[in-house]
Amino acid sequence: MLFNNNHNYDDAVQVAPGIYWVGFYDKDAIFSCNPYLIIDEDEAILIDGGSLGHFPFVARKVFSIIEPQKIKALILHHMDPDLCAAMPLFQNIIGRKDLQVISHHRAALLISYYSQEKINFYYPEENGNIYKFSSGRTLRFIPAHYLHTPGTINTYDEKTKTLFSSDLFAAFTPKWELYADDSYFEKMKGFHENYMPSKEIMSRYLAKVKGLELDMICPQHGSVIFKNLINPSIEALEKFEYGKYLE
Numbered sequence: 001m002l003f004n005n006n007h008n009y010d011d012a013v014q015v016a017p018g019i020y021w022v023g024f025y026d027k028d029a030i031f032s033c034n035p036y037l038i039i040d041e042d043e044a045i046l047i048d049g050g051s052l053g054h055f056p057f058v059a060r061k062v063f064s065i066i067e068p069q070k071i072k073a074l075i076l077h078h079m080d081p082d083l084c085a086a087m088p089l090f091q092n093i094i095g096r097k098d099l100q101v102i103s104h105h106r107a108a109l110l111i112s113y114y115s116q117e118k119i120n121f122y123y124p125e126e127n128g129n130i131y132k133f134s135s136g137r138t139l140r141f142i143p144a145h146y147l148h149t150p151g152t153i154n155t156y157d158e159k160t161k162t163l164f165s166s167d168l169f170a171a172f173t174p175k176w177e178l179y180a181d182d183s184y185f186e187k188m189k190g191f192h193e194n195y196m197p198s199k200e201i202m203s204r205y206l207a208k209v210k211g212l213e214l215d216m217i218c219p220q221h222g223s224v225i226f227k228n229l230i231n232p233s234i235e236a237l238e239k240f241e242y243g244k245y246l247e
């Protein structure tokens, strides 16, 4: 059920029609990791699939919803192990030679070190920053360079007006809930001020985000942000200080 935090999190949770949270709630972790699955008719894409430790939980949830061979692409928004390390295991279990890994070429350079297999990369920047399902449904890629790595991208699903924002709009949530509430802005503050380098870089990114029609933001850590909290979340990111490790 949408907007309801009363889940046991043992199963995938549908957060919008055809979009599933397929993460693992690690109660001992300071932050949660949130892989998502988009299903469009007979095709699916796994977003930021996760770490080695979380793989058994994530894989069980994903493959309880869809057969492995229906996954045609993995999106990796940047090169960190918390979202990339399970990639070779997914490559293996999906078993498609034509499986695509969607990432910016700057991130792909390092992502290739996770796998013993050749990776069939799809570079958004060489494809008009879009990806189309066979149905014509379009994903758009939003550059978010240096937030927090060069080569970071976000994904925008035109159909559901969802932004998959990777480490942006993320939060430290020792007591985690799937859906954000009013207390979420304060939780985002510590994460952003420590991870993100500068206000100038953040402003460029936020200018792009403000140009999107948004119903939902799905970050890789923290909680899913729904409509009424989206604008306040953007305003919060405008106000934070960045580059705290310089102090």
Ligand SMILES: [Fe+2]
Binding pocket: 078, 080, 148, 167
């Ligand atoms: Fe990261």
Ligand SMILES: [Fe+2]
Binding pocket: 080, 082, 083, 166, 167, 220, 221
């Ligand atoms: Fe992350």
